[in-house]
Amino acid sequence: MRKELSILHVLRSPVGGLFRHVTDLATAQREAGHAVGLICDSVGGDALQEDRIAALGAQLSLGVARIPMARSIGPRDLRATLRVARRIAEVRPDIVHAHGAKGGVYGRLAAALGRRQEPVAAFYAPHGGSLHYDPGSLEGRVYFTVERALERLTDALIHVSAYEAEAYREKIGAPRCPAYVVRNGLRPEEFEVVEPSPAAVDFLFIGELRELKGVDLFIEALALLEEEGRSPRALIVGPGTPEHERRYRDLANAKVRANRVAFRPPMPARSAFALARAVVLPSRAESMPYIVLEAAASGMPLIATDVGGIPEIFSGETERLVQPGDPQALAAAMRAALDEPERLAAEAVLRRERVKQNFSLAAAAGRIEGIYRDALEARYSSMRAHPVAEADPSR
Numbered sequence: 001m002r003k004e005l006s007i008l009h010v011l012r013s014p015v016g017g018l019f020r021h022v023t024d025l026a027t028a029q030r031e032a033g034h035a036v037g038l039i040c041d042s043v044g045g046d047a048l049q050e051d052r053i054a055a056l057g058a059q060l061s062l063g064v065a066r067i068p069m070a071r072s073i074g075p076r077d078l079r080a081t082l083r084v085a086r087r088i089a090e091v092r093p094d095i096v097h098a099h100g101a102k103g104g105v106y107g108r109l110a111a112a113l114g115r116r117q118e119p120v121a122a123f124y125a126p127h128g129g130s131l132h133y134d135p136g137s138l139e140g141r142v143y144f145t146v147e148r149a150l151e152r153l154t155d156a157l158i159h160v161s162a163y164e165a166e167a168y169r170e171k172i173g174a175p176r177c178p179a180y181v182v183r184n185g186l187r188p189e190e191f192e193v194v195e196p197s198p199a200a201v202d203f204l205f206i207g208e209l210r211e212l213k214g215v216d217l218f219i220e221a222l223a224l225l226e227e228e229g230r231s232p233r234a235l236i237v238g239p240g241t242p243e244h245e246r247r248y249r250d251l252a253n254a255k256v257r258a259n260r261v262a263f264r265p266p267m268p269a270r271s272a273f274a275l276a277r278a279v280v281l282p283s284r285a286e287s288m289p290y291i292v293l294e295a296a297a298s299g300m301p302l303i304a305t306d307v308g309g310i311p312e313i314f315s316g317e318t319e320r321l322v323q324p325g326d327p328q329a330l331a332a333a334m335r336a337a338l339d340e341p342e343r344l345a346a347e348a349v350l351r352r353e354r355v356k357q358n359f360s361l362a363a364a365a366g367r368i369e370g371i372y373r374d375a376l377e378a379r380y381s382s383m384r385a386h387p388v389a390e391a392d393p394s395r
Contacts, residue, residue, distance in 0.1 A: 097124075144172050
């Protein structure tokens with residue numbers, strides 16, 4: 001019988017696709033018999049997200065620890081790292097799996113401190129994170145320098161897409177630790193087809209209300225369709241700061257006729273899918289977005305941009321993807337959805353079957369467990385061979 005692992009996930013912001021990834025992985029690991037816990041920022045999202053965090057904490061034997069984590073680099077990072085290290089000392093995990101730029105810093109530094117007592121294998125998944133920065137910017141140079149230095153404390157990188165792995169190589173350099181690509185996966189029930197309600201609108205945008213996700217492009221494309229004499233109805237669902245929400249409401253009011261665009265607070269993705277006939281995801285940048293996978297798995301007609309790992313989801317039909325940042329191209333794809341709904345529905349059926357074969361949560365979790373075990377065994381072997389050196393985290 002294989003030894004149960006003790007696994008601690010570390011991330012900063014418990015919202016969005018990153019938190020969805022961690023929640024799914026942690027739940028699958030718990031179901032496999034492992035002891036699992038989470039450390040994340042004490043500041044969460046909306047009420048729906050806080051309910052999800054509470055529900056996850058109730059399921060995990062190591063619970064959820066909430067500590068203050070600043071978004072920007074600053075003096076408070078040292079305090080956050082020490083608090084993560086204290087939690088690691090309490091839990092004594094075999095594995096620390098750090099997610100996102102800040103989680104990657106806190107988790108790997110704290111795991112190194114924990115190695116004074118016993119082997120701790122540390123893993124890092126960027127999830128885009130620092131890789132979104134321009135290499136020529138000051139923030140980019142700082143983050144990429146830190147990423148390079150932290151490779152020495154990393155047992156392996158676990159990328160969620162081939163795109164992310166290549167971006168890491170281009171911006172930071174060839175990894176000096178093992179690196180793997182393990183794509184996000186979905187649960188079996190997520191492949192059940194969603195049928196639109198009788199009152200469904202034409203188009204749904206679902207995601208965070210910020211520029212990176214292309215909410216403004218969605219509204220601009222709707223306006224272009226109206227200029228042609230069309231009257232599509234649309235729904236925008238997702239969390240956002242009051243400033244961002246006000247900005248996009250004002251843009252919709254200025255560009256689109258009254259009552260043609262509605263805004264709704266965050267809700268489960270499948271509930272939102274049932275409110276529309278097609279999903280539009282006009283992101284300017286992504287890694288491996290869950291919402292694209294979810295829409296594809298539910299059989300929804302889907303319009304998405306050619307960014308990040310999205311072409312890996314659209315394998316064999318990447319010509320369907322839209323150029324990012326181009327409202328005219330987006331409007332053309334949405335026009336086709338209005339004119340040829342049968343074609344988009346047929347494409348959605350084929351896409352769902354392909355995603356079902358290639359994006360399984362069970363397969364992803366199993367592969368990650370294998371990566372954990374190999375690295376942990378290497379640490380134990382190194383400790384047996386070099387007990388004094390291995391106990392020094394500064395190596």
